[in-house]
Amino acid sequence: MKNITTNLKKLLYLWRRSQVPIKEPTRISKIDNLIIFLICILISIISSYKLLVISPLNISVIFSWICNFTEALISSGILILVSKKENPTISSRQIIFIITLLLAVQASKLALVSNISPLSLIIPPALIISQGMGSITALAWVSIASLIWPDPAVTIDNNLFFILLVCSSVVSLLGARIRNRAQLLQLSIFVPIGSFLSQWILIGKDKISLVDKQEFLFANGDIFSDSLLLAIVMLFTILFIPIFESIFGLLTKARLLELADKEKPLIRRLSLEAPGTFEHTLLICGLAEEATRMIGGDIDLIKTGALYHDVGKLHAPNWFIENQDGSKNPHDEIDDPVKSAEVLQAHVDEGLKYARKNRLPKPIANFIPEHQGTLKMGYFFHKAKEKNIKINENDFRYNGPVPQSKETAVLMLADGCEAALRAMNINASDKEALETISKIIYSRQKDGQLDDSNLSKGEIFLIKRAFLNVWKRIRHRRIQYPTTKNNTFS
Ligand SMILES: [Fe+2]
Ligand SMILES: [Fe+2]
Numbered sequence: 001m002k003n004i005t006t007n008l009k010k011l012l013y014l015w016r017r018s019q020v021p022i023k024e025p026t027r028i029s030k031i032d033n034l035i036i037f038l039i040c041i042l043i044s045i046i047s048s049y050k051l052l053v054i055s056p057l058n059i060s061v062i063f064s065w066i067c068n069f070t071e072a073l074i075s076s077g078i079l080i081l082v083s084k085k086e087n088p089t090i091s092s093r094q095i096i097f098i099i100t101l102l103l104a105v106q107a108s109k110l111a112l113v114s115n116i117s118p119l120s121l122i123i124p125p126a127l128i129i130s131q132g133m134g135s136i137t138a139l140a141w142v143s144i145a146s147l148i149w150p151d152p153a154v155t156i157d158n159n160l161f162f163i164l165l166v167c168s169s170v171v172s173l174l175g176a177r178i179r180n181r182a183q184l185l186q187l188s189i190f191v192p193i194g195s196f197l198s199q200w201i202l203i204g205k206d207k208i209s210l211v212d213k214q215e216f217l218f219a220n221g222d223i224f225s226d227s228l229l230l231a232i233v234m235l236f237t238i239l240f241i242p243i244f245e246s247i248f249g250l251l252t253k254a255r256l257l258e259l260a261d262k263e264k265p266l267i268r269r270l271s272l273e274a275p276g277t278f279e280h281t282l283l284i285c286g287l288a289e290e291a292t293r294m295i296g297g298d299i300d301l302i303k304t305g306a307l308y309h310d311v312g313k314l315h316a317p318n319w320f321i322e323n324q325d326g327s328k329n330p331h332d333e334i335d336d337p338v339k340s341a342e343v344l345q346a347h348v349d350e351g352l353k354y355a356r357k358n359r360l361p362k363p364i365a366n367f368i369p370e371h372q373g374t375l376k377m378g379y380f381f382h383k384a385k386e387k388n389i390k391i392n393e394n395d396f397r398y399n400g401p402v403p404q405s406k407e408t409a410v411l412m413l414a415d416g417c418e419a420a421l422r423a424m425n426i427n428a429s430d431k432e433a434l435e436t437i438s439k440i441i442y443s444r445q446k447d448g449q450l451d452d453s454n455l456s457k458g459e460i461f462l463i464k465r466a467f468l469n470v471w472k473r474i475r476h477r478r479i480q481y482p483t484t485k486n487n488t489f490s
Contacts, residue, residue: 032092039099040076046106047072047148075144076102082140087133089362094133097248101125102145110150117226118164119195122146124230124237126168127187130175131241132250138172159202167195179253179300181238188234196227251361256300259307259364266311266358276322277313280418281306286473287414287421291466292407295459302407305367308360309411312351312368319343337384341377341396348372348398370408371415372398373449402449409453413463416440421471433471437464 028036048068055061079102080095087094105121112121122145130138146164171191178184200223245255262271271278285306292302317323319330331340348369355365374397381396403409417440424433441464444450450460 028092028095032096036080036092036095036099039096039103040073043076043099043103043106043148044069044072046103046110047150050110050150072148075148079137079140079144083133083137086136089366090133091249091362093248094250097244097250098129098133098137098141101129102141105145106148106150117229118146118160119167119226120230120233122164123168123171123191124233126171127175127184127234127237128241128244128250130172131178131184131252131254132244132248135172135176138175139169142168142172157203160199163195163198163202166198167191170194177253179257181254184238184241184254185235188231188238191234192227192231195230196223199223199227246359249361251301251363253300255361256304256364259360260300260304262307266314266354267307269314270311274313274317274320274323276325277310277317277320280322281310283422283474284309284411284414284418287418287467287470288407288411290470291410291414291463294462294466295406295410295455297406297410301363302410305364305407306411306414308351308355308364309367309371309415310347310351311354312347312349314354315346315350316343320347331380337380337387337389338391338395340380340383344377344380345398366404367408367411369399370401370403370405371411372400373402373412373444374398374400375412375444375447375449402451403453406453406455406459409450409455410463412449413441413444414467416444417467421467421474424471426475428475430468430472434464434468437467437471 048065051061051065051068076099079098083095083098084090105125108116108121109118122142125145126138126142129141142165146161146168171187174187178187203223241250241252241254244250245252262268267278270281285303288302288306289299292299313320313323318327321329331343334340351368352365354360355368376393377396377398381391381393384391384396403412417437420436420440421433424436441460445460455463
């Protein structure tokens with residue numbers, strides 16, 4: 001009976017956990033909601049009004065208009081839901097961006113579709129969306145943009161529609177994985193070549209007039225000029241991606257890698273003003289990268305997030321032990337555990353200020369508070385207890401939130417294990433290192449720090465193995481190699 005009750009309690013707990021959203025959903029203001037709704041209405045009007053114009057009004061025409069209008073409205077809603085599901089922290093600016101692209105494409109289709117190939121209208125936006133929001137959002141956008149056709153009088157060749165779907169799906173899937181601008185350039189050359197060849201095979205060789213001087217850009221149906229126009233529009237899109245990144249806060253892989261450049265002013269400052277923190281950051285990058293690779297997370301995101309996680313320590317570098325270098329510890333001088341705890345919390349608050357000042361994208365800024373979660377500042381808490389100060393435990397805990405993603409949770413674990421692994425004896429065995437890692441990770445788990453991160457038990461096991469592998473690398477590096485007697489190097 002006791003077993004049944006325990007199991008029921010466990011099931012109830014699991015059910016309740018499954019109802020809790022993994023990440024805090026984005027709060028969208030009323031004005032933004034209104035703007036989004038108005039854009040969706042505009043999309044629906046553009047997608048359906050031609051039905052009312054082309055034939056005399058009767059009940060069946062009005063009925064099909066209502067159907068088309070509702071279809072477009074629901075499709076726009078589904079697109080927003082899909083984008084929110086893939087990017088729980090998506091901002092209202094980004095939602096407005098996606099649906100404005102849909103609106104622009106609907107309007108362009110209406111104005112230009114008889115003159116311009118649908119390939120050039122749908123594939124370039126799919127590239128931007130896949131780069132900034134991920135492939136699922138891009139695929140949803142492509143299907144909705146292809147299916148809602150504003151002009152019922154214009155029908156697209158079935159083969160062309162098929163090529164459009166294949167090319168845009170390829171762009172949506174590859175776009176999210178591309179890691180630098182050179183690969184983007186390759187995509188913008190190979191996709192038009194692919195579309196040209198497939199149109200040549202499926203639609204016909206007779207539709208090539210090479211360059212038809214005057215009608216070149218708008219010679220719809222001419223597969224050579226259509227493909228060349230697609231290449232040109234894609235190249236222009238690549239040129240404009242950095243502008244979209246900064247205006248709409250898109251986080252592309254190329255932007256992540258740019259931010260991870262150690263020559264960035266904030267990182268240079270960290271290396272000069274807080275060298276100990278910088279070294280700690282580099283070690284954490286190694287630990288977190290290896291663990292994220294093991295669990296199949298976003299390596300570029302965690303590498304960049306790890307680099308910026310402790311930038312807040314720049315506000316008072318010498319208050320953190322790694323930068324003290326044997327000099328006096330200011331915490332000993334003030335001898336006030338409550339004030340010391342405030343200084344520790346300030347490295348999170350100041351870090352968020354640096355992130356805002358340096359326009360770091362939100363997913364990177366999230367690493368700053370989430371790597372500390374609501375951890376207890378154990379050392380100062382016990383010191384306060386020893387001094388018999390009237391204390392509230394919460395005053396000695398970071399403000400949080402606890403890690404909301406697997407990546408920020410991995411960083412918290414790497415942050416916890418780094419100092420212990422660094423301090424470990426060079427002759428320690430793998431078993432001892434694994435025990436230390438497990439102890440630290442278990443304490444975080446027990447404290448509820450990993451509750452919202454969605455890390456499974458299997459993934460936590462893999463993270464431990466990854467940390468152990470990095471520890472082995474560190475140990476190997478620390479073994480001094482014997483040099484030859486006359487100090488010659490080969
Ligand atoms: Fe920290
Ligand atoms: Fe740290």
